[in-house]
Amino acid sequence: MNLFKIVKESVTVKQTAALYGLPVTTTWMTRCPFHEDHTPSMKLNDTYYYCFGCGATGDVIDLTAQLFGLSSFQAARKLTQDFGLSPDKPPSGAVALPKPAAASSDTQQEEIFYCLRVLHDYRDLLTRWQTEFAPLSPEEPLDEHFVEALHMMAVVDDLIDCLAFGPTSKKAAAAKRLLDGQLLPMVESRLNTLDREEAA
Numbered sequence: 001m002n003l004f005k006i007v008k009e010s011v012t013v014k015q016t017a018a019l020y021g022l023p024v025t026t027t028w029m030t031r032c033p034f035h036e037d038h039t040p041s042m043k044l045n046d047t048y049y050y051c052f053g054c055g056a057t058g059d060v061i062d063l064t065a066q067l068f069g070l071s072s073f074q075a076a077r078k079l080t081q082d083f084g085l086s087p088d089k090p091p092s093g094a095v096a097l098p099k100p101a102a103a104s105s106d107t108q109q110e111e112i113f114y115c116l117r118v119l120h121d122y123r124d125l126l127t128r129w130q131t132e133f134a135p136l137s138p139e140e141p142l143d144e145h146f147v148e149a150l151h152m153m154a155v156v157d158d159l160i161d162c163l164a165f166g167p168t169s170k171k172a173a174a175a176k177r178l179l180d181g182q183l184l185p186m187v188e189s190r191l192n193t194l195d196r197e198e199a200a
């Protein structure tokens with residue numbers, strides 16, 4: 001087994017957050033260590049975390065790498081040391097932890113993360129449009145950006161909710177639907193055009 005696999009199968013994000021002193025609420029929310037977070041915006045799952053504030057997401061190795069400014073490999077090494085895991089033999093005894101039920105494959109996990117990142121960027125954009133294009137008076141016709149923000153915000157929130165916190169099988173299916181569907185390419189092309197406009 002490789003180091004990354006051993007670490008990911010032995011240690012959960014929740015346990016790591018606890019060991020490294022992130023204060024968590026009873027619903028596994030914590031103040032995000034990666035942005036100025038005044039209320040707990042980061043949700044911890046067994047296999048990964050997701051911040052509703054800044055979109056930071058990743059698995060136990062990403063969390064450790066980001067917290068301590070390490071490479072993935074260094075982070076994995078740190079976790080094996082701090083949790084007393086051995087890269088030579090599978091975890092046993094006190095350090096063997098229950099495996100998250102039905103862990104999805106790496107590809108599925110990557111698809112889920114990818115969708116989450118795109119959706120998060122889109123959500124940022126919608127949030128901006130909601131104020132930038134808000135009508136100044138009730139008589140003013142609604143700007144199409146503002147209308148899109150109103151319509152899409154709830155859809156995007158539902159999708160993020162499902163992808164971040166749904167049961168594993170549902171998350172993978174939702175990501176697959178997004179990758180095969182029309183919404184994600186539309187969002188991506190919107191974000192790309194915007195990047196180009198802002199760069200110009």
Ligand SMILES: [Zn+2]
Pocket residue numbers: 032033034035037041042051052053054055056
């Ligand atoms: Zn954050």
